[in-house]
Amino acid sequence: MTAPSQRSGRLGVGIIGAGRVGPVLGLALAGAGHAITGISAVSEASRERAEAMLPDVPVLEIPEIVERSELVILAVPDAELPGLVSGLAATGAWQAGQLVMHTSAGHGIQVLAPAFAAGIIPLAIHPAMSFTGTSMDLSRMLDSWFAVTAPAPVLPIAQVLVVEMGGEPVVVEERDRAAYAEAIATATTFSTAIVDQATGLLAGIGVEEPGRVLGPLIRSAVDDALRRSSPSGGARLTTGDVPPPTDEGLGAD
Incomplete structure (x- = not known):
């Protein structure tokens, strides 16, 4: 992983989980200029989906994805999320300054607590939409809201990620997830x-x-x-002050 002080402006994004959500978010972030470093896929269906949606992205083992990436997206079922986070923490896989984002509706950032000691930046971002796992989801995201939960100092990072994916962020407190x-x-x-x-x-x-x-x-x-x-x-929901994406992007100092 590139050190925060050496980031050029775009993030190296690793995706854990090739269900209906992960590849779509990866495709959206790739469209915003980020580099997808790898994706994990276990079943034949998930491998086919990963290849169809992200044909130039290597299918890698989870530890290698974490090692390569500045932003790690955990797009796995709710029941698997706690064990995945704690398992990677136990092996020392998480890295200081690494953005770790999960897509679970019911969890806030506390599910990522086992990785806090490593110095990760926790983000909980859930798209409030139904996914097909195909490229048609990209247009649906333009009309969708994303629930974001993050520590106050890094909340703008979560909000900008949502905007870059084409969605609209709405802040949901940890206690309200x-x-x-x-x-x-x-x-x-x-x-x-x-x-x-x-x-x-x-x-x-x-x-x-x-x-x-x-x-x-x-x-x-x-x-x-x-x-x-x-x-x-017909007033819009209050979403807080979302800084507009800049040419420097999310990885800027």
């Missing part, structure tokens, strides 16, 4: 269940393409509900 995760799960689970039930009822009475029939209704109903729950006048 569980409630945030519940909101995300509720919206995802119930919307899917309701659509499945409604389309099933129409299909049961012989309506062809029930999804197309219900689509405009569902979208307008959801838009109306979201509008009612938003601040009066």
Whole structure:
């Protein structure tokens, strides 16, 4: 890993996890000018996804990715995250000044605590969107909000990363991450269940393409509900002062 004082402006980004989220975030950051140093992929499906999304990026073992990278993205299932962080800490893999970002909705930065002693910079960044694991997710990110949790001095780093990926950052405090995760799960689970039930009822009475029939209704109903729950006048959420990305980028001194 390049020492912080020697960074030229772009980050070397390593991705641990080649599910639907990690490769997409890597592609977005590559588009912002960062260099993807490597990605880990275990299953055949994840290897195929990594090759399709990041064809010039080597598939590496996790310790090598951590060694090479200034920013490490942990895009793994929630249940695997604590063990991954503590396991790498036990082997002395983490490096001082290294940005370590995870994508879990329910965890803040405390899940990264085993790496604090090494001097890492912890970031919790969760994109509030549904991923397909394909390049079409890049356009979806332009309309998406990302929950960011980080120590106050480095919060602007998390916010700028989100902006560089095309999203909009919203600050969620450490103590509120569980409630945030519940909101995300509720919206995802119930919307899917309701659509499945409604389309099933129409299909049961012989309506062809029930999804197309219900689509405009569902979208307008959801838009109306979201509008009612938003601040009066359609004001945007307060996101704090987000410094605009500069030519020097995130790796500047």
